[in-house]
Amino acid sequence: MQKGSVGIDEFIELIKNNHFVEAHEVLEDEWKELKKSNQKDKAKFIQALINGATAIALWIKKRPEPSLRVWEVLQKNKHLINELEFLDKEKYFLAINILEEKFTSKNNL
Secondary structure, eight states, X not given: OHHHHHHHHHHHHHHHTTOHHHHHHHHHHHHHHXXXXXXXXXXXXXXXXXXXXXXXXXXHTTOHHHHHHHHHHHHHHGGGGGTOOOTTHHHHHHHHHHHHHHHHXXXXX
């Protein structure tokens, strides 16, 4: 899945630079494609990354309750990475780590 690999690179760069809304957009097409092709667990995992970025964006917009609800989707589904096959799998682990670091320090964004 070469397309996914390119998407994750851009996603990582965007979240590193605190562009969380844009990061959400980058993986949206891949998520939709995975859903259409009935790759449910991959779709859930990509949705979890999208929701991680969205949660931080909501926090920045001073919407803590929705932020925390959306963050739970990442926490609930991040384990799926251990069961899935992705090109450049280490990049997906990196994305999770960056999101978790950013969320932990979200009051400083």
